[in-house]
Amino acid sequence: MELEFVAWLIERFGKTPRGPLRVGIGDDAAVLEIEPDQELVVTTDMLMEGVHFDSSQQPLALIGRKAVAVGLSDLAAMAARPLAAFVSLALPAESAERTAPCLIEAMADIAQQFDCVLAGGDTNCWSQPLVIDVCLVGCCPQGTAWLRRGARPGDQLVVTGSLGGSLLGKHLSFEPRVRQALYLRQHYCVHAACDLSDGLALDLRRLCKASGCGALLQAEAIPVSEAAHQAARSSGRTPLEHALGDGEDFELLLALPPQEAQRLCEDDRIGVAVSVVGTCTQDSQVRWQWKDGRCEPLPQLGYCHGARS
């Protein structure tokens, strides 16, 4: 059922999609060429009106951008190169003609920025709120995908960018760390990685659990964003709590050997701030330490999807 969608894309953008899409325009499915010795990395994310976005408050173009960007961030977390995006839309019928072009144009735009092609999809109308599903297909040389498991005691924990307060704007406009991930995969030994979608506190716990290790964070080393400070002015929480728990940072959390982490901190080709925030430990505890010597369990903060319902 790709037919109308792809035909519409071609009409809209005046050209057939490029990239690895070899044939299949107007066919039942898209055909993608894969280079030899690559393995596939596939992720899918569904965003719903009233749950993940509010189209009465947020521009449609940013909503469309985000729908693709969250998947790109998942690919970055595995160090995969984006190839193709497949977009399914459930459009409110009364505004579909206005909504669809706006969404698709923004999606095609961010995909293109990361050498990824909108290669297919399914568009439908109904009398209910907007739903957007994006399935992203990427690739990486066999055996090189980063996983959550793989962190070892003694590894340094590194995050890109700064954390917290994403809801003030970054959650719609963040830059998925695809370029950084591809650069790192090529030039560094990374033991484990994930993207920070649910907050450092929760995502770090998952990485530690998958790796069978613990972590000791340096509280003062956590890169707290300006937005986290801003949010703290009215929330009654500290900027650090925002940095640990807000989620939707879409930064990378990496575990690397100490000498690699140090080399990374001195590497200005990475193109984004990187911070060593702590160390992986032999035990299974996840704690943080302050300069005054206090050492405590890391607060149980973070965005838990189970709470969505």
Next chain:
Amino acid sequence: MELEFVAWLIERFGKTPRGPLRVGIGDDAAVLEIEPDQELVVTTDMLMEGVHFDSSQQPLALIGRKAVAVGLSDLAAMAARPLAAFVSLALPAESAERTAPCLIEAMADIAQQFDCVLAGGDTNCWSQPLVIDVCLVGCCPQGTAWLRRGARPGDQLVVTGSLGGSLLGKHLSFEPRVRQALYLRQHYCVHAACDLSDGLALDLRRLCKASGCGALLQAEAIPVSEAAHQAARSSGRTPLEHALGDGEDFELLLALPPQEAQRLCEDDRIGVAVSVVGTCTQDSQVRWQWKDGRCEPLPQLGYCHGARS
């Protein structure tokens, strides 16, 4: 955001998915191994409550089955071997705990029947009706995917199974023609193909348009299903009109050289009825012919997605 979904799958089915899913369980995305010299075939379909199904009338297990089966049919239409399915759900919150297991179990079940693995997804709750999106990834040896274009004047047009009246039941329980397609790809020269999702009249027009040819159907050769006869008893339309226009048959339409079509009709290993329904022509007209010699343009029947809104 695959994490909870895959964790839940593992818990539910008591084992990690098998197949080409090498690693990635619990990670941000799934990693799939692809055999050398294969190309990817990817399709996505979104089904919505009140548009594509009615969960107050239809069993959830059949709705889940259909959500995967329509994608399998798209892969069959390209002669691709199914590898992995990615499922996104927007679940009505009040019934999510009952709905999700029922859907997923049915999806995993039909996927497994076609050597395909549920490899990831995204589950969410909201206060609106059910939405199911399935992205299916398949593969075929490079250059062997069937396309709509490729039919040549003189080719015979062949359909599998029988057509019409699908809404009486087949649209929920149809057998995607994956096995037939893989067998045909291996043993026959097929010039063009598609699946019959919107009715023979419309899908044949699309195949002809893509191939730059016309078609002449033999009216009496069209395999009219029992359900088409049944539907005609109350619809005021003829069984043949149902066979041409109802859609959701999910049978294959193939264009093959005459000698191949004849060989196929005598091949009992195909495991399904096959009917030669007509011939591709040099001109661009799509017509049908009756035994009494009448020859008319094929009626403009078929399910047009644009009409959905």
